[in-house]
Amino acid sequence: MPVDCRHLINCVESTSQLPKSIDRKDSAKYAPSVNRSFRPSPSRLRIVAAIFCCVSFASCFGQTPRTAACTVFAADGSLATGTVRDGDLETRLDVPGSPVRTIHTSVGNASGCEEAVSSDGKWLATVVPGDKLTVLITDMKAGALHSRFSSEWHTFNGYPFERNRSMPLGGFAADNSIILYRDVPQQRAGRGGADGELHVQHWSTESRLLWEDNFGITDVGCGGDDPIAAQNLQRLWVPRGCFTRGYQGFTFDQRDWIADNSLTLPKHYTSTPVDVQNANRLLTVVGDRTNQKAALLDYSGKVDSEVSLPFFPNLLGPLVPDWFYVRQPAPSPDGRFAAIARTRVAWVLVDTDRDWGSEVLLLTLHPLSVIETLRTGRGGIGALALDHRNGAARLVGFWADHWHDLRWEEARKGKWQQTATW
Numbered sequence: 365m366p367v368d369c370r371h372l373i374n375c376v377e378s379t380s381q382l383p384k385s386i387d388r389k390d391s392a393k394y395a396p397s398v399n400r401s402f403r404p405s406p407s408r409l410r411i412v413a414a415i416f417c418c419v420s421f422a423s424c425f426g427q428t429p430r431t432a433a434c435t436v437f438a439a440d441g442s443l444a445t446g447t448v449r450d451g452d453l454e455t456r457l458d459v460p461g462s463p464v465r466t467i468h469t470s471v472g473n474a475s476g477c478e479e480a481v482s483s484d485g486k487w488l489a490t491v492v493p494g495d496k497l498t499v500l501i502t503d504m505k506a507g508a509l510h511s512r513f514s515s516e517w518h519t520f521n522g523y524p525f526e527r528n529r530s531m532p533l534g535g536f537a538a539d540n541s542i543i544l545y546r547d548v549p550q551q552r553a554g555r556g557g558a559d560g561e562l563h564v565q566h567w568s569t570e571s572r573l574l575w576e577d578n579f580g581i582t583d584v585g586c587g588g589d590d591p592i593a594a595q596n597l598q599r600l601w602v603p604r605g606c607f608t609r610g611y612q613g614f615t616f617d618q619r620d621w622i623a624d625n626s627l628t629l630p631k632h633y634t635s636t637p638v639d640v641q642n643a644n645r646l647l648t649v650v651g652d653r654t655n656q657k658a659a660l661l662d663y664s665g666k667v668d669s670e671v672s673l674p675f676f677p678n679l680l681g682p683l684v685p686d687w688f689y690v691r692q693p694a695p696s697p698d699g700r701f702a703a704i705a706r707t708r709v710a711w712v713l714v715d716t717d718r719d720w721g722s723e724v725l726l727l728t729l730h731p732l733s734v735i736e737t738l739r740t741g742r743g744g745i746g747a748l749a750l751d752h753r754n755g756a757a758r759l760v761g762f763w764a765d766h767w768h769d770l771r772w773e774e775a776r777k778g779k780w781q782q783t784a785t786w
Contacts, residue, residue: 435761441751444504451471455488457504486503498515643699671727736779738759747761
């Protein structure tokens with residue numbers, strides 16, 4: 365998904381003071397008082413942020429995607445893909461027992477998309493960031509767009525404070541309400557700039573805002589990590605501050621978020637952890653450069669098991685340093701398998717970063733092991749989802765400007781077989 369680091373300008377170098385429970389009526393008291401011995405000028409910070417953008421994101425996943433893509437599997441095996449081209453969102457629904465249906469929706473100047481599906485497989489939520497934050501709600505069983513709404517981005521002094529949050533869509537809660545993460549700027553007391561408050565919104569499938577919770581000051585302004593959700597959003601961990609591995613945990617009790625156990629991620633984690641269904645575990649990737657491992661964490665962040673991810677040694681060594689960019693892992697809905705997409709990039713001294721190709725690793729989670737590697741070539745991987753049932757894994761991903769549908773059978777344990785492309 366395309367990313368934008370303009371939000372780095374409002375970096376907050378502090379640790380959050382999060383409440384023991386969330387009070388919707390009086391959340392301002394949770395804003396911390398911060399003393400810093402050094403605060404760079406806004407102009408210097410803008411320059412640093414711009415340089416960081418050019419160096420980091422121009423090469424992320426090999427190139428800037430020309431087409432935005434998103435995909436998700438439901439627990440019943442239903443598949444949804446979203447493709448954004450030239451202001452048009454193509455939603456493709458592949459529901460067992462029904463013909464494949466395609467819906468086209470105008471979404472304007474869109475910069476990406478995210479998808480989530482309800483636990484019963486009926487509702488699909490597609491979030492499309494653009495000039496506004498647009499949410500489309502599709503009835504997957506009926507194969508039709510059910511409702512949609514758009515929300516203005518929060519700004520600060522004309523600056524788009526939250527416009528390019530990496531993951532505004534939290535997913536579906538147990539009651540089928542749609543969870544959105546919103547970044548709300550708050551003027552810093554006695555000094556310039558703004559701190560960011562994380563607000564969690566609950567929307568109905570009828571495009572009604574049900575309620576909104578304020579989790580106080582988090583690392584919104586510094587381009588830090590997204591919240592971590594688990595158990596159909598009955599549990600949530602919120603980042604404590606800028607570039608920290610610590611998260612404060614909350615559990616959802618009817619209509620209140622109650623403080624729960626904290627979580628500390630391992631050092632050198634490279635992807636936001638994702639919940640593994642039916643396992644009470646989080647899956648992430650840790651490591652430095654090409655020396656990476658897939659790791660299962662318990663709900664405190666402790667490593668439960670890990671496995672090294674394979675890579676071909678770089679024979680050029682320190683002359684051409686290389687590393688992997690890693691997408692968030694994609695576990696299958698049954699919690700037995702997972703796919704990890706990586707793009708290998710090298711720094712060539714006479715040029716900018718070079719794309720050395722992408723790959724998808726297939727892992728079994730119990731026990732944790734790597735069982736197959738699929739190389740997809742150059743150009744990055746725009747979206748990925750995995751399903752597992754009836755002794756076979758089904759992988760759907762977007763690369764080389766096309767969607768690819770592949771199958772891997774446990775009994776044969778051979779290579780991936782491509783079954784369709786579009």
